Amino acid sequence: MANINVIDAITQRSSKRKYLAKPVDDETLNKILTAAQRTPSGANMQPWTVYAVRNVELLSKIGSDVIDHIKAGGGLEQEIQYYPVKWINPYKKRRIVTGAGLYVKMGVDRKDNAMREKLWHDNYRWFGAQTVVFVYVDKALIDGSEGALIDCGAYMQTLMLAAQEFGIDSCPQGSTTEYGKIIAKTMEVPENLALLYSVVLGYEDKDAIQNAYQPERASLDEAVTFLD
Numbered sequence: 537m538a539n540i541n542v543i544d545a546i547t548q549r550s551s552k553r554k555y556l557a558k559p560v561d562d563e564t565l566n567k568i569l570t571a572a573q574r575t576p577s578g579a580n581m582q583p584w585t586v587y588a589v590r591n592v593e594l595l596s597k598i599g600s601d602v603i604d605h606i607k608a609g610g611g612l613e614q615e616i617q618y619y620p621v622k623w624i625n626p627y628k629k630r631r632i633v634t635g636a637g638l639y640v641k642m643g644v645d646r647k648d649n650a651m652r653e654k655l656w657h658d659n660y661r662w663f664g665a666q667t668v669v670f671v672y673v674d675k676a677l678i679d680g681s682e683g684a685l686i687d688c689g690a691y692m693q694t695l696m697l698a699a700q701e702f703g704i705d706s707c708p709q710g711s712t713t714e715y716g717k718i719i720a721k722t723m724e725v726p727e728n729l730a731l732l733y734s735v736v737l738g739y740e741d742k743d744a745i746q747n748a749y750q751p752e753r754a755s756l757d758e759a760v761t762f763l764d
């Protein structure tokens with residue numbers, strides 16, 4: 537998929553959860569990251585601090601450190617709480633429908649805990665991809681204000697849409713947010729940085745059934761109020 541228009545890129549992007557073992561090359565990665573630098577931000581603050589990792593040993597170590605922590609019964613180690621503490625509808629229902637839809641597509645029984653755990657841990661194996669972008673924010677920017685989080689969210693979408701231009705698939709990850717402190721330690725990032733999320737970049741395995749999953753969206757009527 538190359539040279540696509542913006543609406544096509546938006547429509548065709550979806551989260552891919554199985555990749556070929558092939559990194560994104562230097563030139564393409566630079567072009568994607570250069571495009572993402574154009575993301576707008578309040579006062580042009582550009583609050584994202586980005587680590588693009590293609591060192592497969594390091595990626596493996598980051599993932600193993602998280603999985604070992606989980607297996608040892610460790611709790612969340614996060615700088616920010618991404619998901620709601622209390623889920624209410626309609627968001628709760630959307631979460632359940634979206635998760636169930638993926639399991640149905642993959643033929644996974646919701647009671648198959650071993651398989652569900654494997655799929656969760658696949659996040660920390662980067663779904664087999666070899667390029668992961670970790671987006672950090674300076675803790676000083678989220679000490680009493682949240683605007684930087686809005687900017688960094690916009691950065692995520694710019695990055696993923698720019699990737700589409702080059703035929704690079706992606707999956708945003710809040711699963712890494714939840715263990716951000718562990719990941720920051722393994723990556724040896726400065727103390728002032730908090731991990732917000734990661735984005736896996738790569739080439740989808742087109743034979744993987746989970747990659748064909750495209751969850752529905754609420755209708756415009758539900759999402760938008762027109763005040764004419």
Ligand SMILES: Cc1cc2nc3c(=O)[nH]c(=O)nc-3n(C[C@H](O)[C@H](O)[C@H](O)COP(=O)(O)O)c2cc1C
Nearest residue numbers: 549550551634659708709710711712733749750751
């Ligand atoms: C901030 C954020 C965090 C996410 N975290 C994860 C994650 O940890 N693992 C995962 O498989 N998908 C994750 N997703 C992907 C969402 O599940 C996905 O975007 C949503 O279901 C809509 O599907 P689509 O991206 O295929 O359109 C995340 C998406 C966002 C925006």
